[in-house]
Amino acid sequence: MSDDGTKAVSVIGFIGSVFSPWYAWSGRKDPANHCCINVATYGRGGRFTMTDRGRDALQTTPDRLQVGPSSMHWTGRELVIEIDEISSPPLxxxxxxxxTVTPHALTSVEMLLTPEGTHIWRPFAPSSDIKVELQAKGWQWSGHGYFDANFGTRALEQDFSFWTWGRYPTKEGATCIYDAVRRDGTTLDTAIAFDAQGEARIVKAPPRRRFKRSLWQVMRETRADAGVMPKQVLPMLDAPFYSRSAVQTQINGETVTGVHEALDLDRFASPLIKPMLAVRVPRRKGWPGA
Structure with missing residues (x-):
């Protein structure tokens, strides 16, 4: 997010694009044949890009991910993301x-999201500086960000029915909230605090608190102290099954504003969603020139 709170950006590199209808229709048997670098900018003039590309577009090394014309490169000190994409309709x-994402510190932890380890969260740098230099008027800014990853061996909707996540900068570093309802009826209820050196510890956070639904009526909740109602302060991504926004809440006496997401995997599993997604997620099999 920008320092003034008016703009934000998210970039996700996928090998096996979990939200791609093309990957789902393929049977999810060949992750490398459904890869992308998804870029979304939020605020005035924001754009959304998510092109599903084939294996010819994918190149990887230990410190570089390239998908078609866009790439992510770890220099040893910072993550440099080069973007060259075409946004989806209607803009x-x-x-x-x-x-450029520059971590304040790197962590050495990961968390199992299911007891079997079919989904794993890896918070590489929960607190970072970000510098945005896009070729568009007003899209040169600096702010606060983070760098994490998720890995999985099964589809999200196989193991979860609902998922909510939040990452909130704090005076000491950052607090991440991971709450979910699993298909087996168990829940994930976790709050992790990271200090300035990247050290992590499980902390007790206040109870879940529901707040106003998204425009698509996706249920949203996060943690909040008694008597405090979380609120959206910057709209980001709003889809029939997914919401991403900047949310302000209060956790253990500290007022915080961070990125929040809610994912309704019952809705995502509906066959009606896939054709809708195909409009926003085009498929380009070949590379270069496609």
Missing amino acids: ISRLRGRI
């Missing part, structure tokens, strides 16, 4: 530029 345009 079709080219999105180019560079985003």
Whole structure:
């Protein structure tokens, strides 16, 4: 998010694009044949890009992920993201530029999201500086960000029915909230605090608190002290099954504002959703030139 709170950006590199209808229709048997670098910018003039590409577009090394014309490169000190994409309807345009993420510290922890380890969360840098340099008026800014990853061996909707996550900068570093309802009826209820050195510890957070639903009526909740109602302060991504926004809440006496997401996997599992997604997630099999 920008320092003034008016803009934000998210970039996700997928090998096996979990939200791609093309990957789902393929049977999810060949992750490398359904890869993408998803870029979304939020605020005035925001764009969304998510092109599902084939294995010819994928190149990887230990410190570099390239999918078609866009890439992520770890220099040893910072993550440099080079973007060259075309945004989805209704605002079709080219999105180019560079985003640099500089961690305050790197962690050495990961968390199992299911007892079997079919889904794993890896918070590489929960607290980072971000510099955005896009080729568009007003899209050169600095702010606060993070760098994490998820790994899985099964589809999200196989193991979860609902999922909510939040990452909130704090005076000491950052607090991440991971709450979910699993298909077996058990729940994930976890709050992790990271200090300035990247050290992690499980902390007790206040109870879940539901707040206003998204425009698509996706249920949203996060943690909040008694008597405090969380609220959206910057809309980001709103889909029939997914909400991402900047949310303000209060946790253990500290007022915090961070990125929050809610994912309704019952809705996502509906066959009606896949054709809708195909409009926003085009498929380009070949590379280069496609």
